[in-house]
Amino acid sequence: MTSTDQQPFLSIKDLKVHFSTEDGVVKAVDGLSFDLAKGQTLGIVGESGSGKSVTNLTILGLHDPARTSIEGEILLDGQELLTASERELERLRGNKMSMIFQDALASLSPYHTIGTQIAETYRKHTGCSKTEARKRAIEMLRRVGIPQPDMRVDDYPHQFSGGMRQRAMIAMALVCDPELLIADEPTTALDVTVQAQIMDLLKDLQQEFGTAIIFITHDLGVIADIADDVLVMYGGRCVERGTKEEVLRDPQHPYTLGLLNSMPSLYGPVDVPLTPIPGAPPSLLNPPTGCRFHPRCAFTEKVSGGKCSSESPLLEIVDGRGSACHLTAEQKQELFADFAATRHN
């Protein structure tokens, strides 16, 4: 715990990640900034192609350096990651920061037992003996709720069920007690009952170790369950930021509002058509000018002078809360009032 109050544990400033492809430059992330404190969970929501996964691969240094150009700053506990050497990153990855992926089967090696794969990470970073590492692997499997861990440690991934594989991967990610855990859609491939188990597990482990978690998902329901703060991404930019209560109760960006309105609920009225967001997510090869959401936005004509299509709205964050939209606060209050009425009756 070396981070001080003034300095957040993880701090990203004006991150830009661009890929050059045959068709042109893909601006996958375009000016993203956020901070994350220890023991906190930041939920990143966005649709496919919003840049949420790229951001996190960049934090871990898992991008392809030959094709990627990166600008900005990523500070982990005061250490700059973008200029760190590969060797330095290797020392951090799996140790101080680690990641859980969506597809557990594809992320585990089919040729090695679960135990070996967990022990490998531990041995690399601690340099301990094989026996000790195996003990640690069994302990980790027990901690993530795998029954009979001393037997299952010698199983291969195919002998595990989907939920158990995800648990094994969490065990592997947490074996060195990382201070930052990035979870990229870790529950998307799982059934709801298993998803609930995994989210409880992550919450318990976070409480125990004070890990900072970045949780990437497209499901606002999952966010409501697990996150402290929420960052909504659209077209490679952050469009809204706030605590989960602020964002879900009182969305300040038309995109967030649209997402919430387009989701059917387990309790709301039935037989009312859903309110979808028209159109499709933008291509990042050729993003729309001005506000990237404006071609799909219902409120563009409320902003005078066609500012939405000509000028990018600035994201102003005050006390961790803000949105990037040209609408004034009064306009939003008026235009989004229906939402509040239907959602909280």
Added chain:
Amino acid sequence: MSNTNPLLDVSGLTKHFPIKGGFPIRRTVGAVQAVDGLDFQVSEGESLGLVGESGCGKSTTGRLITRLMEPTAGRISYRGQDITHAGRRELAPIRSEIQMIFQDPYASLNPRQTVGKIISGPMEINDINPEGGREKRVRELLEIVGLNPEHYNRFPHEFSGGQRQRIGVARALALEPKLIVADEPVSALDVSIQAQVVNLLQKVQRELGIAFVFIAHDLAVVRHFSQRVAVMYLGKIVEIADREDLYDNPRHPYTRALLSAVPEATVDEEPRERIRLVGDVPSPINPPSGCRFRTRCWKATDKCASEAPPLVQAEGNKPGHLTACHYPETQETIPAPRLAKDPEAAA
């Protein structure tokens, strides 16, 4: 439910996939009991939702109804005609009335065919020549599903996922079907696009009076779309009811647990009921005896292990609300800590 002449009547529907093993002579050494004795009806113009977790047999059920697979046992009758083991020729006229919409809008459209060719395909196969020609009909269909009729000559790769799914819907509508089996039609789409396709399907269902069997794992989407909902677990229907009854008054412990596990995008003042099931769904190769849910159920007794509960109208259920449980839930009897079992013991 009580109508005497349902569009689709399924009873005792069973599908077991044989597992071959042994050397040098391969024998059947077991069976995956994907679907095991389903009974349900679908009336004309009605939408029945099938929900359940992966491996519960909901997709297999869809494939059996459309007779893409042949059932091991049971009976499927469509408009009173037994189609359980009907042959190709016998099925041909019925196939045009039962259509299917698939999950993956990328894999279910031929990349080498134009949209026009894809949508007119069913008409060509069935040698149907609508008034004004097939092309005119395809353009009409494109308009119904919210695509530009000018897209007639384009190829699937020129469309986004949501638009492709619309093409799939147009193809399913080409033969004016009476029943559409939609297998996870929106789960591959982005959240903001899902609502577009759900609204389209709802419009189609209402305006054209088509019956739907709507297969999905997303309980909120099913609730939104289907008047009646069946919950499946390991090849069996554990509960079937009108949507209000099922969601507001679930009687089967599994239904209740499933509903409580769905994360809702609201920040509740008072936390919702939380039931956390322990462990995973058992293997359908060797399902638990008696009630198949008993290994994860907090109420299971010896009776549950020895006797499979029938799907009946449990005491206190409204007509048409059937539950397969020896100890149906009542709103009042919720034991506070639902996660009593130790994971070690459950193994």
